[in-house]
Structure formats: C-alpha cells, structure tokens
Amino acid sequence: MDKVIIAENLSLSYKEFETIISKASFSIDAGAFVFVTGASGSGKSTLLKSLYGAIEPRAGQLMVGGVKMNRISTSKLNFLRRHIGIVFQDYKLIKEWTIEKNVMLPLIISGYTKDISGPQVQKLLGHVKLIHQAGKYPPELSGGEQQRVAMARALAHNPILILADEPTGNLDEYSSEVIWNLLEGANTQLKTTIVVVTHRIPSSIKVPYKHYHIEMGNIHEVS
Numbered sequence: 001m002d003k004v005i006i007a008e009n010l011s012l013s014y015k016e017f018e019t020i021i022s023k024a025s026f027s028i029d030a031g032a033f034v035f036v037t038g039a040s041g042s043g044k045s046t047l048l049k050s051l052y053g054a055i056e057p058r059a060g061q062l063m064v065g066g067v068k069m070n071r072i073s074t075s076k077l078n079f080l081r082r083h084i085g086i087v088f089q090d091y092k093l094i095k096e097w098t099i100e101k102n103v104m105l106p107l108i109i110s111g112y113t114k115d116i117s118g119p120q121v122q123k124l125l126g127h128v129k130l131i132h133q134a135g136k137y138p139p140e141l142s143g144g145e146q147q148r149v150a151m152a153r154a155l156a157h158n159p160i161l162i163l164a165d166e167p168t169g170n171l172d173e174y175s176s177e178v179i180w181n182l183l184e185g186a187n188t189q190l191k192t193t194i195v196v197v198t199h200r201i202p203s204s205i206k207v208p209y210k211h212y213h214i215e216m217g218n219i220h221e222v223s
C-alpha cells in the first residue's frame, strides 16, 4: 500500500537544543483515518504543522505525499499544499470574503474556472448544511457554522490528505456530527487520508482508524 506520510527518526522543535518530538518513526497508509492524541502541550499541533510544512524537521526525515519536507522549497511546498486540506480550531476564514468565496479559495488557488468551482462549492455547502448562508460573511456566522465552512473549504479541491487540529473542539453536538460525518465520508468515499489531532476520540466514529499517542516527545501506536 502507498504511504502518504513517512517519518524516520523525526525530531521537531522550535529552538535548537529543545525537543518537542524526539526521533519518531511511523508511516501512514494512503486512505487511512488516523487520530493523534496526547496531553496539552505534548506536541500534537507541532506534529501537524510539520506535515504541512509550517515547521521543518529539526532532525530525521519526513516525506508527505512523496515530497521530502526537509529543506523544502517554497514552490514545492505551494504545490504540495494544493493537495492538502487543513482544518484548524480557529477556522482561519477570510473575514472580508463571503462564505461561498471562502469555500472557493483552494479552487481559486488551483486556477479552476467558475463553471467548475461554482457547482462544487454549492455541493459542499449542501453537505455542511449552509447553502442558505452562502452570501454572508464569516463574522455573521456562529462558531459551529464557521467551522463547517472551514471543513467545506478543506474538501473543495479534493485533497489527498486532510489535516485537522481539534476540528470539533468548541462545537455543539450538531456541528460536531456534521464535521465527523464529512471526514468519515471523505475517507470512505473518496479514500482521502485523514489525520486528526484531538484530546478525545469520539465514540461515534464508525470507520476503522489508527491511533497514535504522543507522550514525553515519543509517538507510539496505540491501535
């Protein structure tokens, strides 16, 4: 099976002589659904950041989507990010853009025309139950609605990999369910690889998943 992520003796830190993740070796198959847990401050978000190139490996090797992340060039990183969908806890929506245009963002970056991106955006807004809010702006939506927009945006360009950092952290039950259903749907129907950082794995998850736990700088496979 193809590997979407391969880490070998990967160490991560923000400063020299500091260790957040120490010599981690693991790999993630294409099409896997993966949860990463760990105590607050254990390095979950740091690991996720390394997977989309926001921080570079301090030592060891990291490959994402066949691309070596060590000393990656800006052009290669931009290319790779076109194949990754990212969902943060704080949404990171563009306030001055309508909901519809926010969801369209990855398609705009990838150079799609309006006749392709329009129907795709409508379909996604339908999945996240927000068609009626398409013309509004992010500050006019609730937190749960904004996170659903972020989820739709992450899926817009049919990424091979979705990285989600506490995607349902502050959400009510309804929005959480919409988010988990979408992640599970992308995984089972589109074979998208999903990596979710969370404090707690939801009991409602139906797809088979792999579970890694971070403790004292080490990443170990729980199941």
Ligand SMILES: Nc1ncnc2c1ncn2[C@@H]1O[C@H](COP(=O)(O)OP(=O)(O)OP(=O)(O)O)[C@@H](O)[C@H]1O
Pocket: 014, 020, 038, 039, 040, 041, 042, 043, 044, 045, 046, 047
């Ligand atoms: N930009 C940064 N600069 C320096 N240190 C950082 C930075 N971001 C995080 N850290 C430190 O790295 C360590 C791991 O942080 P990280 O955010 O990865 O933890 P986490 O497991 O995601 O925590 P939480 O569950 O609370 O979000 C912490 O000690 C944190 O203070």
